[in-house]
Amino acid sequence: MNNSAQWIERADRHIARTYGRYPLVAARGKGCRLWDVDGKSYLDFLAGVAVNNLGHCHPKVVKALQEQAAQLLHVSNYFHIPAQIELAEILCRHSFGDRVFFCNSGAEANEAAMKLVRKYSREAHGENRFEVITALASFHGRTIGTIAATGQDKVRVGFEPVVPGFKYVPFGDIHALRAAISPNTCAVMLEPVQGEGGVNLPPAGYLQAVRELCDEKGLLLVFDEVQVGCGRTGSLFAYEQEGVEPDIMTLAKALAGGPPIGAMIYREKFVDSLGPGTHGSTFGGNPLMTAAGIAAMTTLLEDGVLDNCRAMGAYLAERLAEFKKRYAFVVEVRGRGLIYGMELSIEGGDIVKQCLERGLLLNCTMGKILRFLPPLIVTREEIDEALDILDGVLREI
Structure with a gap:
């Protein structure tokens, strides 16, 4: 060896x-x-x-993987998958959400969220509503789209031109956020606690003020809980401690207790914007990962x-x-x-x-x-x- x-x-x-x-x-x-x-x-x-x-x-995650692996590893999302359905029910039952799109990583979940806010806003408000405001020091992924959403210049070096349609404001500054909103803005995307940016906590009342501003301006609010969701901050989801709910939330990392999985949770009002053919993921929500997700989420909630x-x-x-x-x-x-x-x-x-x-x-x-x-x-x-x-x-x- x-x-x-x-x-x-x-x-x-x-x-x-x-x-x-x-x-x-x-x-x-x-x-x-x-x-x-x-x-x-x-x-x-x-x-x-x-x-x-x-x-x-x-042990509960390992057991779930072993048992599911002996039954069914993968099947196309053209068919219904029991473990996927059960995990979606758990996530919706314990969150603000009504629907779940499953994928394989946090970056994929954030890509799905960015597609959804653009498509819904175009349908609801017209073709010029496409811009997303994120925070400086944020981190949303490494894909060509999520590096554009990330508020750190270093992740974009060498990959220009950057996908257009993003603005960045200081995390915690509600006045800067209000000033950045334009007729093209469709959404605000924030981490309730910034992880890669240095474990930055929101000032008291900030996220509530963001929610109110989004409601005032007709904008969607996305919380990226890829790193801080699934119990990391002491509640199942970090937003619960702020007395505010988003329209869309992204998860990944700890969702299945180790195996790769991502998810976008959203409200029922967006269901028609993601119809057949608008988005997909070959491996997203496969039997193996969602079985692990059920075990992990159940353990978090009950143990x-x-x-x-x-x-x-x-x-x-x-x-x-x-x-x-x-x-x-x-x-x-x-x-x-x-x-x-x-x-x-x-x-x-x-x-x-x-x-x-x-x-x-x-x-x-x-x-x-x-x-x-x-x-x-x-x-x-x-x-x-x-x-x-x-x-x-x-x-x-």
Whole structure:
């Protein structure tokens, strides 16, 4: 069996270099732990970038995959799929929505949302309603359409000309949003909590004000909950904590507890805008992924996972606040549930590498923000272990 160095050498010969990969070759995972091919154990506070909300290989998700794989792996969406129907019912029952379009990723879900807002607005208001306003520092995907929606210049470099029809305003600034609206605007698309942008929380009352502004101007409101949905912020969906509902919401990442899936949830009034032939996905909502989705969502809702997320999130916040007092280069700690960012006045990339060497998996986003995304089943002892490792690294700076 190959060791890590041998696997990495083989990867360097054939795998696309689209990621800045760390020298870890993953072999297996269980709960909040990951092991590499050399047998080294890591405490995983990245969770597949908010995918493994139930930890690695949750037994209920594994069982659902095994049982479904023995019955039916794939069938065309020209036919009805029981697991797809059941998962759609769960999502609608526990959200504002009435309908679900299934796909395979967050970027695909956001593409579907952008198509829907344009088509509905054209039909309802005329052909000039096509523009979508998003936020600076937002992240909505890597496709040619979603990089245009993303409020970060760096994701568009080299891929110009960018798809037209997008404007960007500062996240949290309702006055800037109002000023950006034009006769061409059809929708506003926001992450209720910005993940890739640095774990940025909305100011109190901001999302309510956005909802009111959209209603005033006849605009659609889209919430991208790809990263912060499915329990990550302590409620099933992040919008629930803001007292506001969107017209459309996108999900992916943790929706199936690990396997790839995406979804767009929307209200009944949009149903005629997405008729046969207007959109589709060969693998979207296939039996295998939706069976996993049923298991994952049921576990989130029935097994006390959200309660644990809130309790452990409060403890993580308490422990991280100690770092701000202890280290002058810690600028701010912010977050909700079990998504937290620690903003530094120094670069964070090397800190992440040193934590990895000592058995802790973290992430650095926007250059100087350490991001904590542990599984929602994390324990107090695991949080202490992780932060002891981080403390050891920070003491040496």
